[in-house]
Amino acid sequence: MTETQQCRITDQQWADAALIWDYHQMKHELRPCDAAIGLGSHDFGVPTYAAELFHANLFTTLVFTGGPNPTHPERFPRGEAAHFTERAVALGVPANAVLQEPTARNTGQNIQFSRDSLATAGLDVRSVMLISMPYMERRAYATCRRLWPEVEVICASAPMSLDDYVQAIGDDTLVIDNLVGDLQRVIEYPRLGFAIEQDVPVRVRDAYGRLLNGGFDSRLLR
Structure with a gap:
């Protein structure tokens, strides 16, 4: 993504990123492990x-x-x-x-x-x-x-909001690119034998498609 695009992250794109951020987290209850x-x-x-x-x-x-x-x-x-x-x-x-x-x-x-x-x-x-x-x-x-x-x-993972994570990393476009790239892997890796299948709700797939169309694609598998 170019610097011009980076300056133009829209409210819809932030909402889509937040939806995918939430989807990526498993929300497991932490307890002692071996x-x-x-x-x-x-x-x-x-x-x-x-x-x-x-x-x-x-x-x-x-x-x-x-x-x-x-x-x-x-x-x-x-x-x-x-x-x-x-x-x-x-x-x-x-x-x-x-x-x-x-x-x-x-x-x-x-x-x-x-x-x-x-x-x-x-x-x-x-x-x-x-x-x-x-x-x-x-x-x-x-x-x-x-x-x-x-x-x-x-x-x-460290409990934090998407906004807090973006501030910690210091690069909002990179964070959204990574969210999109990891979702692509969640979708594609089962077919390649790397991971088990995960349900991806329609609203998450729609958000993914909009962000791809918006140019957030630097972390995609090629």
Whole structure:
């Protein structure tokens, strides 16, 4: 999207973005799990919230997963897992409570490689908390249910409104592009075998179509 388009986000487009934002969040009730996985991303909100949940005694083992961020490699040059671990430890999570998985390059690998890391550590995981960016909850859930069907999945992300998230990221167009891109993956990944099918209400599909027509497409699969 061009700078001119960025300055012209309409009230309807904001309403459509808010609808998709709400759809992406699973609204799971948080409860103690055998382990948690902090999914790699461009957002330091993930390890920050993971530390908060650790201190709330919701899990005792935490995996951070991810290599260099493919969209913003300069942000975490030593890989997402390393930088996320440092942030969580700085917030009081004991280093021996954290496993690092530094090679995953996508959400499927985040799940698979973290599962392998937990197994290697000798942990019997029957329930897992996936900690992600707010708009990534549904895709993470669908991916985990496809690749790790025997585990119970609880999704978590820092509780905030779309407006608050946009202010934290500082780029409204990028946030809407990401909302649209993740919804495309929710729709398309089951056909590719990457995730389970999710019901997408008509009103959400309509909002998605309007935002695509408005040019919010930089994060689409090509």
